[in-house]
Structures are given as C-alpha cells and as structure tokens.
Amino acid sequence: MGLFESQGYNETTIADIAAAAGVAPRTFFSYFASKDELLFDEAETRIGAAYAAIAERRSDDSVGEVLLRSLSDVIEAGHDFGGRHGELRARLIQTVPAIRGRALQLQVDAQREIARQLHDAYSDELDQITIGAVVGAFVGAVNGAVQAMYDTGAPADPETRSAVLRRAVEASLPSWATHPMSGAS
Incomplete structure (x- = not known):
C-alpha cells in the first residue's frame, strides 16, 4: 500500500x-x-460478516437489522473502511479505471450473493426484487457515506464512523426494513 x-x-x-x-x-x-487484490484484501471479511449475520439471525430480526448487525461486526473487527489504506483505496477507485472496475465487480457479486442468502432467509415475507432493492440501498448507502467521509475528512475514531455509517444506512432503508418483521407485508 x-x-x-x-x-x-x-x-x-x-x-x-x-x-x-x-x-x-x-x-x-x-x-x-494480481496487485489489485492487495487493495481489496478485506473484502471477503466484510462480505463474510453479512453471511454470518444472516446465518445467525433471530426469528424477529428485520432484514435491515441483519444488515446493520453485519456492518457493526465489520467495524468492530477493524475492517470499517477507515484509516490511510481506506482513503488510498477510495482515491484509487476514483482515479484508476481498472480499480474502479474491480471494486464494482466485487460489489455486484457480493450484493447478489447477500440478496440470495437474505431471500432464502426471508422468502416467506419478502420477494427477490424487494430483497435486491434493500441490499442495493444498503450497499449504496455505505458506499456513498464512505465516499462522503473521505471527501470531507473521515472521522478518525471507529465509533464516529460507525455512527455515520449506521445513520446513512437507516436513512436509505424503508422504515419496515429496520424494524421487526411483524409489521411488514
């Protein structure tokens, strides 16, 4: 790096x-x-946190709660997009087309697999299109917030970054997605 x-x-x-x-x-x-794998060495850890949160979900967890838990797990494990390496990666994604393409490939592949696993977990309550939209909103909110943090000066401490990311995700998801499923239709 x-x-x-x-x-x-x-x-x-x-x-x-x-x-x-x-x-x-x-x-x-x-x-x-390839050398681009050095830039995305934590991608599997982040994606794995989502898979684990889905596998370990409680019966009354909403889709949003599961996704927010996976984000919290990523941050607690120290893989929260912060620090010098995160800023460098964000800058390279913006300026090097090959890196941008690799980042988008990883993102799309992860989104599809997370949506598939969530649909398997919530197939009685939500269809694939709705799940796909919720996962897309979640990933987009995280990406948008991370980019905005780098553009404006990312908070140094993980607690503040966590709060910022959580607020961004909650703002992007419909209210039913972040509350227990009993009210969802």
Whole structure:
C-alpha cells in the first residue's frame, strides 16, 4: 500500500512489491493473483460478516437489522473502511479505471450473493426484487457515506464512523426494513 501511495498504482510493479516484501515475484503470485487484490484484501471479511449475520439471525430480526448487525461486526473487527489504506483505496477507485472496475465487480457479486442468502432467509415475507432493492440501498448507502467521509475528512475514531455509517444506512432503508418483521407485508 505504501508503494501505491508513493509511486502510484500503475507505476508500481509486482517486482517492486515483491522486492519490498523481500520475496520473489513468483512467491507473490502464490498468495495473490494480481496487485489489485492487495487493495481489496478485506473484502471477503466484510462480505463474510453479512453471511454470518444472516446465518445467525433471530426469528424477529428485520432484514435491515441483519444488515446493520453485519456492518457493526465489520467495524468492530477493524475492517470499517477507515484509516490511510481506506482513503488510498477510495482515491484509487476514483482515479484508476481498472480499480474502479474491480471494486464494482466485487460489489455486484457480493450484493447478489447477500440478496440470495437474505431471500432464502426471508422468502416467506419478502420477494427477490424487494430483497435486491434493500441490499442495493444498503450497499449504496455505505458506499456513498464512505465516499462522503473521505471527501470531507473521515472521522478518525471507529465509533464516529460507525455512527455515520449506521445513520446513512437507516436513512436509505424503508422504515419496515429496520424494524421487526411483524409489521411488514
């Protein structure tokens, strides 16, 4: 990440990264398929938090409560989009088309799988289109809030970032999505 920051993403080679890590380029490829994987190393952890929250949901949890719990779990685990690396990643997503494409690919794939799992969990109450819309609103709210935090100066502490992200998500979801399912139709 330091090389991307100091040299630029496109200017940093696999050989540069391997040399900085004290390994051969071939060793790099034993762990990563490409250098963009270094930017998205926490993506699986974030997505896994959503899967875990769905699997561990209580019978009276709303869809929004499950999604908010997964966001809280991500933040508590220290994967909350903050810090220097998060800012660098956000900047690279904005300025490097290949990184933007990779970020969108990861986002769309995750959204589809989260929506599928939520539909399986809530199939008696909500259809696939509604679930897809709620997951899209959730992901869009998180992305929009994260980008706005970087544009305006992200709060340094995780508690404030958590509150900002939670407020953004709650503002984006319909009220029935963040309250127990008994009132949903």
